[in-house]
Amino acid sequence: MKNPKIAFITGITGQDGAYLAQFLLEKGYSVHGLLRWDWAEGTDRLKTLGIEDRLHLHHGDMTDAGNLTRLIKAIEPDEIYNLAALTHVQVSFETPSSAFQANAMGTLNLLESLRILDMPKIRLYQASSSEMFGSAPPPQNETTPFQPCSPYGVSKLAAYWLVRTYRDSYGLHASNGILFNHESPLRGQDFVTRKIARAAVRIAAGLQDALALGNLDAMRDWGHARDFVRGMWLMLQQDAPDDYVLATGEAHTVRNFATRAFAQAGIKLTWTGVGLNEQGADSKGRVLVTLAPSLFRPKEVHHLRGDSSRAREKLGWRPETTLDGLIREMVEAEQGVLEDGKEPPFPQQSAAA
Numbered sequence: 065m066k067n068p069k070i071a072f073i074t075g076i077t078g079q080d081g082a083y084l085a086q087f088l089l090e091k092g093y094s095v096h097g098l099l100r101w102d103w104a105e106g107t108d109r110l111k112t113l114g115i116e117d118r119l120h121l122h123h124g125d126m127t128d129a130g131n132l133t134r135l136i137k138a139i140e141p142d143e144i145y146n147l148a149a150l151t152h153v154q155v156s157f158e159t160p161s162s163a164f165q166a167n168a169m170g171t172l173n174l175l176e177s178l179r180i181l182d183m184p185k186i187r188l189y190q191a192s193s194s195e196m197f198g199s200a201p202p203p204q205n206e207t208t209p210f211q212p213c214s215p216y217g218v219s220k221l222a223a224y225w226l227v228r229t230y231r232d233s234y235g236l237h238a239s240n241g242i243l244f245n246h247e248s249p250l251r252g253q254d255f256v257t258r259k260i261a262r263a264a265v266r267i268a269a270g271l272q273d274a275l276a277l278g279n280l281d282a283m284r285d286w287g288h289a290r291d292f293v294r295g296m297w298l299m300l301q302q303d304a305p306d307d308y309v310l311a312t313g314e315a316h317t318v319r320n321f322a323t324r325a326f327a328q329a330g331i332k333l334t335w336t337g338v339g340l341n342e343q344g345a346d347s348k349g350r351v352l353v354t355l356a357p358s359l360f361r362p363k364e365v366h367h368l369r370g371d372s373s374r375a376r377e378k379l380g381w382r383p384e385t386t387l388d389g390l391i392r393e394m395v396e397a398e399q400g401v402l403e404d405g406k407e408p409p410f411p412q413q414s415a416a417a
């Protein structure tokens with residue numbers, strides 16, 4: 065029997081890492097993952113997908129170059145997916161230095177390991193982000209000039225350029241996936257989609273009075289993480305490395321997402337008021353959504369809507385889950401959690417989100 069391909073995933077315990085590991089296992093890969101020893105969420109997502117026991121997990125840290133080099137030498141992967149990062153934009157305003165260490169310096173450590181080890185068969189996927197576009201007007205694609213608006217966006221842009229520089233200088237097979245927002249029931253509770261889905265279900269069940277949100281006017285292009293990890297893999301199956309946008313091409317406001325999620329949970333929201341006084345109420349006039357100034361960011365990315373024509377044409381990639389399908393899955397998952405009577409996993413990382 066042919067030996068399986070070997071994949072090494074940094075950030076395997078996150079939403080994307082868990083779905084990617086599941087996807088690669090289904091393809092017959094031997095999957096290794098980097099596990100941060102102090103990671104609070106542990107392996108909850110891997111357990112939820114029922115794959116933890118099929119993985120090879122190694123303790124390590126993106127900021128420890130020697131550790132990364134030794135691991136890559138021992139694992140001898142065919143493909144590396146660099147998903148490890150501090151991913152919360154608001155948190156990156158609070159801890160910009162550690163965001164930069166993990167996201168930019170971590171990627172540099174990985175690239176240097178690959179250069180020093182000189183293992184040319186290895187293909188690298190870099191998790192770049194639509195946050196790099198920042199205030200650039202939509203639709204954004206691979207040729208749109210970047211205008212990041214947060215320490216997170218800047219750190220991801222540094223990593224993006226490092227990958228391109230190492231690709232051009234040393235011939236690495238390294239590709240950037242510029243991914244627009246992608247969500248699922250495995251999202252952390254401090255990202256707006258999961259926060260809304262969870263609150264809608266808890267309010268409908270009488271377990272929570274109201275939900276506080278920040279900027280309702282921000283527009284995001286939300287897809288399903290399961291669709292996006294398939295795109296990551298497709299990038300590494302190409303003969304030549306390149307950079308690709310993955311997006312649904314549709315953008316909606318946070319307000320619109322909340323309206324749909326509450327409707328899925330059985331509550332019809334009506335919005336009244338302007339600015340910080342805007343609020344969402346149910347048909348009995350009970351105020352269920354309010355705005356909190358602390359949840360607004362120092363600088364906001366107002367409108368992200370991706371043009372993924374290149375990925376659709378060259379990779380044959382397209383998203384399969386609609387926004388309503390995504391919301392249904394997220395709300396139903398929260399309802400399932402309540403029925404189980406267990407506290408939901410993947411807790412909040414930030415007090416300010």
Ligand code: G4F
Nearest residue numbers: 151153193194195244245254255256277278279282359417
């Ligand atoms: O869910 P979010 O925190 O995601 P954000 O900032 O768009 O970033 C996510 O997607 C990026 C891809 O573009 C990734 F690179 C990044 O790692 C992360 O996965 O916020 C979405 C929008 C923002 O405009 C935010 O200001 O929702 C707005 N928002 C309004 N109220 C809120 C809230 N965001 C959060 N987290 N919590 C709120 O209460």
